[in-house]
Amino acid sequence: MRDGFAIAIMAAGKGTRLKSKRPKVLHEIGGKALLLHVIAAAKTVVPASEILCIVGHEAERVKAAVAATGVQFVLQAEQRGTGHAIQMVKAWFAETGVAVPENLLVLSGDVPLIRPETIDAICDVHLREGAAMTILTAVPPNPTGYGRVIRVSETGPEVTAIVEQKSLTADQMGAQEINSGIYCFRTAALFGKLDSLSTNNAHGEFYLTDVAAMLVADGERVVAVKAESVDEVLGANTIAEMMHLDQAMRMETAKKLMAMGVTIFRPDTCVIDAGVTVGADTVIEPYVQLLGETRIGVECRVRSYAVVQNSTLGDGVLVRNGCVLDGAEVSDGAVLGPYAHLRPESRIGEGAHVGNFVETKKMTLGKGSKANHLNYLGDAVIGAGVNIGAGAITCNYDGVNKHLTTIGDGVFVGSDSTLVAPVTLGDGAYVAAGSCVTHDVPAGALALGRSRQVNKDGWAARKKAAQEAAKKGC
Structure with missing residues (x-):
């Protein structure tokens, strides 16, 4: 000074x-x-x-x-x-x-x-x-x-x-x-x-x-x-001149990051805000946007078309193609995407996986837990070692208020399950695929919340015969 x-x-x-x-x-x-x-x-x-x-x-x-x-x-x-x-x-x-x-x-x-x-x-x-x-x-x-x-x-x-x-x-x-x-x-x-x-x-x-x-x-x-x-x-009197300055600043930011050991493929295609920090040996692929006050650790990889805004990534994080992060916290070794959407207050634990077309909001996913396919996880606290099956969602909104879903450690949630909050799943519980869970599930219990399957032998043949008869009568 x-x-x-x-x-x-x-x-x-x-x-x-x-x-x-x-x-x-x-x-x-x-x-x-x-x-x-x-x-x-x-x-x-x-x-x-x-x-x-x-x-x-x-x-x-x-x-x-x-x-x-x-x-x-x-x-x-x-x-x-x-x-x-x-x-x-x-x-x-x-x-x-x-x-x-x-x-x-x-x-x-x-x-x-x-x-x-x-x-x-x-x-x-x-x-x-x-x-x-x-x-x-x-x-x-x-x-x-x-x-x-x-x-x-x-x-x-x-x-x-x-x-x-x-x-x-x-x-x-x-x-x-x-x-x-x-x-x-x-x-x-x-x-x-x-x-x-x-x-x-x-x-x-x-x-x-x-x-x-x-x-x-x-x-x-x-x-x-x-x-x-x-x-x-240089100042800017037109939008075109403004964009010239923007490009110059972003390129200067990219050069500073590369000087500190960050690999940026095609920096001319990336949008990197001046407030972004990235650790050494991290790789940024083409067409990535790093926005706001984003912090990225060492030895991460951010693949093409990802958008990371005001988020913190630990060390060794993999962000696959097309992910969108806004106000998220991602711990070391986590794997995201492709096409995952982490909304504000999403906290992803060490080594956790958030996969294809998974949306999270105001939730915590514990260490080593996985939600790999087609999930919505909002207003939830999910423990360590949990598996969230494909299509399983938390129903957090009753039309007026948001409610919390709590999932303990080691829980297995079967595919296409619906967890209607407020609800708690105890440690080690299982939820059968296709279940609609509206009550708490004790630790170690299996929750079945679906209609019983009924098989009707010969039904298909009778159906086809009726259809053929209807056609002949026309």
């Missing part, structure tokens, strides 16, 4: 070109809102109490979305430009009585790929150069449309001005270095210029970029530092 620094994050804009009702900074890439990515990077540099999030459009909605981060909020009720946003920050310090920091970093809430290392580099250069303003820059393949940073020399850090594309002179047209909109200021120098900003421009707004020329005119040092990657300073 750095002393003497605070961070202001621009998050007041609407994002008109997105054609969306959602505030721009709440659009998601890598499974999280743009603004949450920026806040996470900022919190590696200063504590949350030193981060000021400037909100405006849909302010309450934005505040609610990031309130848990602990940041402070500054209201920019009218969006009159970046300079106006920092004027609101200056006013916030005056109104709250909070001590003004020596240095103020300004980040953009819609630039989510900014790395903590880059923020640290800005701070280091700013202090080393004794600068009043430090500008983060980049050199994209095509700088058209961006404001250019004009340096005193090609090798030195000092900057003379930030010039918008349409204002470039003939001598400046070759400049490739762009302004990222991310800055570090000596706060006193910045605040001293805010009242001098003008709206005498095409958009009638206060531009923070104008401060650079003002500081240079006063003999202050304005310097620049280049980002290592162009992607980390």
